[in-house]
Amino acid sequence: MALKASQLKVGDTYTECLVEDLKRTQLVMYAGTSGDYNPLHTDEIFTTKVAGYPSVFAHGMLTMGMTGRMLTNYVGDGRLTKYGVRFTSQVWPGDTLHSTATVESVEDGIVNLKVETRNQNDAVVLSGYAAARVDS
Protein backbone atom coordinates (compact mmCIF):
# COMPACT_ATOMS: atom_id res chain seq x y z
CA MET A 1 0.00 0.00 0.00
CA ALA A 2 3.05 2.23 -0.32
CA LEU A 3 2.80 5.19 -2.67
CA LYS A 4 4.43 5.07 -6.10
CA ALA A 5 6.41 8.11 -7.23
CA SER A 6 5.16 7.61 -10.79
CA GLN A 7 1.57 8.00 -9.63
CA LEU A 8 2.08 11.13 -7.50
CA LYS A 9 1.63 14.68 -8.74
CA VAL A 10 2.47 17.95 -7.02
CA GLY A 11 -0.79 19.23 -5.53
CA ASP A 12 -2.32 15.78 -4.91
CA THR A 13 -4.17 15.73 -1.60
CA TYR A 14 -5.29 13.12 0.90
CA THR A 15 -7.77 14.00 3.67
CA GLU A 16 -9.12 12.13 6.68
CA CYS A 17 -11.48 12.98 9.48
CA LEU A 18 -9.33 12.53 12.61
CA VAL A 19 -12.07 12.79 15.20
CA GLU A 20 -15.68 13.89 15.51
CA ASP A 21 -16.79 15.52 18.75
CA LEU A 22 -13.52 14.97 20.64
CA LYS A 23 -14.23 13.50 24.07
CA ARG A 24 -12.49 14.37 27.34
CA THR A 25 -11.94 10.63 27.83
CA GLN A 26 -9.67 10.62 24.76
CA LEU A 27 -7.55 13.27 26.53
CA VAL A 28 -7.43 11.05 29.62
CA MET A 29 -6.31 8.11 27.46
CA TYR A 30 -3.55 10.21 25.91
CA ALA A 31 -2.39 11.46 29.31
CA GLY A 32 -2.21 7.87 30.53
CA THR A 33 -0.10 6.50 27.69
CA SER A 34 2.13 9.50 27.00
CA GLY A 35 2.80 10.23 30.65
CA ASP A 36 1.91 13.91 30.25
CA TYR A 37 -0.44 14.37 33.20
CA ASN A 38 -0.59 18.15 32.98
CA PRO A 39 -3.96 18.98 34.63
CA LEU A 40 -4.65 21.44 31.79
CA HIS A 41 -5.70 18.40 29.74
CA THR A 42 -7.80 16.40 32.21
CA ASP A 43 -8.65 18.52 35.26
CA GLU A 44 -11.55 20.84 34.45
CA ILE A 45 -11.56 22.47 37.91
CA PHE A 46 -7.86 23.37 37.86
CA THR A 47 -8.00 24.51 34.24
CA THR A 48 -11.01 26.79 34.62
CA LYS A 49 -10.47 28.10 38.16
CA VAL A 50 -6.68 28.34 38.37
CA ALA A 51 -5.25 28.42 34.85
CA GLY A 52 -8.02 30.62 33.43
CA TYR A 53 -9.05 28.61 30.35
CA PRO A 54 -12.69 27.92 29.40
CA SER A 55 -12.17 24.14 29.69
CA VAL A 56 -9.52 21.47 29.50
CA PHE A 57 -7.91 21.23 26.07
CA ALA A 58 -6.10 18.58 24.08
CA HIS A 59 -2.39 17.89 24.32
CA GLY A 60 -0.81 19.28 21.14
CA MET A 61 0.79 15.87 20.85
CA LEU A 62 -2.64 14.21 20.74
CA THR A 63 -3.46 16.26 17.64
CA MET A 64 -0.03 15.44 16.20
CA GLY A 65 -0.60 11.76 17.01
CA MET A 66 -4.02 11.66 15.34
CA THR A 67 -2.62 13.57 12.35
CA GLY A 68 0.11 10.92 12.21
CA ARG A 69 -2.58 8.31 11.58
CA MET A 70 -3.74 10.23 8.50
CA LEU A 71 -0.11 10.30 7.30
CA THR A 72 0.66 6.61 7.82
CA ASN A 73 -2.67 5.65 6.25
CA TYR A 74 -1.59 7.68 3.22
CA VAL A 75 2.13 6.86 2.87
CA GLY A 76 2.10 3.35 4.40
CA ASP A 77 3.51 1.90 7.59
CA GLY A 78 7.17 2.46 8.39
CA ARG A 79 7.62 4.86 5.48
CA LEU A 80 7.83 8.22 7.25
CA THR A 81 11.30 9.76 7.40
CA LYS A 82 10.35 13.18 8.76
CA TYR A 83 7.32 14.65 10.47
CA GLY A 84 7.16 18.07 12.08
CA VAL A 85 4.42 20.45 13.14
CA ARG A 86 3.54 23.76 14.75
CA PHE A 87 0.53 23.89 17.05
CA THR A 88 -1.29 26.97 15.83
CA SER A 89 -4.50 26.86 17.82
CA GLN A 90 -5.82 24.92 20.78
CA VAL A 91 -8.06 21.88 20.34
CA TRP A 92 -11.04 21.57 22.68
CA PRO A 93 -13.41 18.79 23.74
CA GLY A 94 -16.23 18.72 21.20
CA ASP A 95 -13.99 19.64 18.28
CA THR A 96 -14.15 17.80 14.98
CA LEU A 97 -10.85 17.67 13.11
CA HIS A 98 -9.94 16.99 9.50
CA SER A 99 -6.39 16.63 8.32
CA THR A 100 -4.94 16.95 4.82
CA ALA A 101 -1.60 16.02 3.30
CA THR A 102 -0.64 17.82 0.07
CA VAL A 103 2.17 16.65 -2.19
CA GLU A 104 4.79 19.39 -2.51
CA SER A 105 7.51 17.46 -4.33
CA VAL A 106 8.61 13.97 -5.25
CA GLU A 107 12.32 13.37 -5.71
CA ASP A 108 14.88 10.65 -5.11
CA GLY A 109 12.30 8.22 -3.79
CA ILE A 110 10.95 10.68 -1.23
CA VAL A 111 7.61 12.48 -1.23
CA ASN A 112 7.48 15.79 0.63
CA LEU A 113 4.10 16.67 2.05
CA LYS A 114 2.51 19.74 3.53
CA VAL A 115 0.33 18.77 6.49
CA GLU A 116 -2.58 20.73 7.87
CA THR A 117 -5.26 19.90 10.43
CA ARG A 118 -8.35 22.09 10.77
CA ASN A 119 -11.26 22.20 13.18
CA GLN A 120 -15.00 22.47 12.48
CA ASN A 121 -14.66 26.28 12.07
CA ASP A 122 -11.96 25.77 9.43
CA ALA A 123 -9.31 27.18 11.78
CA VAL A 124 -5.87 25.61 11.35
CA VAL A 125 -4.93 23.87 14.61
CA LEU A 126 -1.76 22.18 13.35
CA SER A 127 0.45 22.93 10.37
CA GLY A 128 3.59 21.16 9.32
CA TYR A 129 5.32 18.83 6.93
CA ALA A 130 6.24 15.21 6.45
CA ALA A 131 8.53 13.21 4.21
CA ALA A 132 8.16 9.56 3.31
CA ARG A 133 9.85 6.92 1.19
CA VAL A 134 7.89 6.01 -1.92
CA ASP A 135 8.31 3.24 -4.48
CA SER A 136 9.47 4.15 -7.96
Added chain:
Amino acid sequence: MAGDRFPVEATHIMMFARSVADDNQIYYDEDYAKTTEVGHIIAPPTFVQSSAQFNPNYFLRPKVGQPWFGSGKEPTGVKRDAGGGGGGGGGGLHAEQHYEYHRHPKPGDVLTVTVRPGKTWEKEGKRSGKLVFSETITEYRDQNGELVVTARGVGVRTERPVDQK
Protein backbone atom coordinates in the same frame (compact mmCIF):
# COMPACT_ATOMS: atom_id res chain seq x y z
CA MET B 1 24.37 13.43 30.39
CA ALA B 2 23.21 9.92 31.30
CA GLY B 3 20.13 9.00 29.29
CA ASP B 4 16.90 7.48 30.52
CA ARG B 5 16.35 3.85 29.57
CA PHE B 6 13.17 3.53 27.51
CA PRO B 7 12.13 -0.09 26.89
CA VAL B 8 9.72 -0.28 23.97
CA GLU B 9 6.93 -2.72 24.83
CA ALA B 10 4.10 -4.12 22.71
CA THR B 11 1.39 -3.34 25.28
CA HIS B 12 2.52 0.26 25.57
CA ILE B 13 2.44 0.61 21.77
CA MET B 14 -1.09 -0.87 21.66
CA MET B 15 -2.35 1.50 24.33
CA PHE B 16 -0.57 4.48 22.81
CA ALA B 17 -2.15 3.78 19.40
CA ARG B 18 -5.59 3.62 21.05
CA SER B 19 -4.92 6.92 22.79
CA VAL B 20 -4.32 8.66 19.45
CA ALA B 21 -7.43 6.98 17.98
CA ASP B 22 -5.37 4.85 15.58
CA ASP B 23 -6.75 1.34 15.09
CA ASN B 24 -4.13 0.24 12.55
CA GLN B 25 -3.52 -3.48 13.22
CA ILE B 26 0.23 -3.07 12.80
CA TYR B 27 0.29 -1.51 16.27
CA TYR B 28 -1.16 -4.52 18.12
CA ASP B 29 -1.58 -7.63 15.97
CA GLU B 30 1.66 -9.55 15.58
CA ASP B 31 0.22 -12.03 13.07
CA TYR B 32 -1.09 -9.22 10.88
CA ALA B 33 2.18 -7.29 11.24
CA LYS B 34 4.11 -10.29 9.88
CA THR B 35 2.16 -10.04 6.63
CA THR B 36 3.11 -6.36 6.09
CA GLU B 37 6.10 -4.85 4.32
CA VAL B 38 7.56 -3.93 7.73
CA GLY B 39 7.16 -7.53 8.97
CA HIS B 40 6.64 -6.80 12.66
CA ILE B 41 4.82 -4.49 15.06
CA ILE B 42 6.15 -0.94 14.98
CA ALA B 43 5.41 2.14 17.03
CA PRO B 44 3.21 4.99 15.72
CA PRO B 45 5.10 8.12 14.55
CA THR B 46 4.72 10.08 17.80
CA PHE B 47 5.22 7.17 20.21
CA VAL B 48 8.64 8.27 21.46
CA GLN B 49 6.92 11.18 23.20
CA SER B 50 5.85 8.62 25.81
CA SER B 51 9.46 8.28 26.95
CA ALA B 52 8.27 10.76 29.61
CA GLN B 53 6.98 7.64 31.40
CA PHE B 54 10.57 6.52 31.88
CA ASN B 55 11.94 9.82 33.11
CA PRO B 56 11.92 9.40 36.91
CA ASN B 57 11.77 13.17 37.44
CA TYR B 58 9.26 14.12 34.73
CA PHE B 59 7.61 17.26 36.10
CA LEU B 60 4.15 16.62 34.66
CA ARG B 61 3.59 13.38 36.61
CA PRO B 62 2.35 13.41 40.22
CA LYS B 63 4.86 11.81 42.59
CA VAL B 64 4.24 10.04 45.88
CA GLY B 65 4.56 12.36 48.84
CA GLN B 66 5.02 15.51 46.77
CA PRO B 67 2.58 18.38 46.17
CA TRP B 68 0.70 18.27 42.86
CA PHE B 69 -0.74 21.36 41.22
CA GLY B 70 -3.96 19.71 39.99
CA SER B 71 -7.24 19.90 41.90
CA GLY B 72 -8.26 17.90 44.97
CA LYS B 73 -10.08 19.50 47.88
CA GLU B 74 -9.02 22.80 46.38
CA PRO B 75 -8.75 23.81 42.69
CA THR B 76 -4.96 23.46 42.99
CA GLY B 77 -2.76 21.52 45.37
CA VAL B 78 0.02 24.10 45.50
CA LYS B 79 0.38 27.74 46.36
CA ARG B 80 0.59 30.13 43.45
CA ASP B 81 3.81 29.91 41.42
CA ALA B 82 4.96 26.78 43.22
CA GLY B 83 3.75 24.51 40.42
CA GLY B 84 5.99 23.61 37.52
CA GLY B 85 4.75 24.07 33.98
CA GLY B 86 1.33 25.08 32.81
CA GLY B 87 0.37 26.54 36.18
CA GLY B 88 -1.86 29.48 36.95
CA GLY B 89 -1.92 32.61 34.85
CA GLY B 90 -0.41 31.39 31.60
CA GLY B 91 2.46 28.93 31.75
CA GLY B 92 4.04 26.41 29.43
CA LEU B 93 2.52 25.19 26.17
CA HIS B 94 3.87 23.02 23.40
CA ALA B 95 4.55 25.14 20.29
CA GLU B 96 6.30 22.81 17.85
CA GLN B 97 7.45 19.23 17.53
CA HIS B 98 9.69 17.73 14.85
CA TYR B 99 10.82 14.14 14.29
CA GLU B 100 13.41 12.60 12.05
CA TYR B 101 13.07 8.84 11.74
CA HIS B 102 16.21 6.83 11.10
CA ARG B 103 14.01 3.76 11.60
CA HIS B 104 10.77 3.11 13.47
CA PRO B 105 10.97 1.67 17.01
CA LYS B 106 9.66 -1.85 17.61
CA PRO B 107 8.87 -3.99 20.67
CA GLY B 108 12.07 -5.26 22.25
CA ASP B 109 14.06 -2.13 21.51
CA VAL B 110 15.67 -0.56 24.53
CA LEU B 111 16.16 3.08 23.69
CA THR B 112 18.42 5.47 25.51
CA VAL B 113 17.06 8.98 25.64
CA THR B 114 19.41 11.94 25.77
CA VAL B 115 18.14 15.49 25.95
CA ARG B 116 20.01 18.70 25.31
CA PRO B 117 18.78 22.28 25.25
CA GLY B 118 18.64 24.14 21.93
CA LYS B 119 17.96 27.80 21.13
CA THR B 120 15.84 30.24 23.15
CA TRP B 121 14.01 33.26 21.71
CA GLU B 122 11.27 35.77 22.53
CA LYS B 123 8.33 37.24 20.65
CA GLU B 124 5.45 39.57 21.47
CA GLY B 125 2.12 37.74 21.05
CA LYS B 126 -1.22 39.47 20.40
CA ARG B 127 -3.29 36.95 22.35
CA SER B 128 -1.05 36.05 25.29
CA GLY B 129 1.54 38.78 25.96
CA LYS B 130 5.28 38.11 25.84
CA LEU B 131 6.19 34.65 24.52
CA VAL B 132 9.41 32.91 25.49
CA PHE B 133 10.30 29.97 23.25
CA SER B 134 12.84 27.30 24.13
CA GLU B 135 14.02 24.36 22.10
CA THR B 136 14.96 20.86 23.26
CA ILE B 137 16.75 18.26 21.17
CA THR B 138 16.13 14.63 22.12
CA GLU B 139 18.01 11.67 20.70
CA TYR B 140 16.67 8.14 20.93
CA ARG B 141 19.38 5.51 20.40
CA ASP B 142 18.86 1.75 20.40
CA GLN B 143 20.63 -1.09 22.21
CA ASN B 144 23.37 -1.03 19.54
CA GLY B 145 23.98 2.69 19.93
CA GLU B 146 22.30 3.43 16.59
CA LEU B 147 20.22 6.58 16.28
CA VAL B 148 16.51 5.65 15.88
CA VAL B 149 14.68 8.96 16.20
CA THR B 150 15.87 12.55 16.57
CA ALA B 151 13.28 14.89 18.05
CA ARG B 152 13.20 18.66 18.36
CA GLY B 153 10.56 20.19 20.56
CA VAL B 154 9.74 23.86 21.10
CA GLY B 155 7.97 24.96 24.25
CA VAL B 156 6.53 28.40 24.84
CA ARG B 157 5.81 30.17 28.09
CA THR B 158 3.11 32.81 27.86
CA GLU B 159 2.65 35.88 30.03
CA ARG B 160 -1.08 35.12 30.42
CA PRO B 161 -3.57 32.50 29.21
CA VAL B 162 -4.16 32.59 25.46
CA ASP B 163 -7.19 34.79 24.64
CA GLN B 164 -10.07 32.78 23.20
CA LYS B 165 -11.63 35.84 21.46
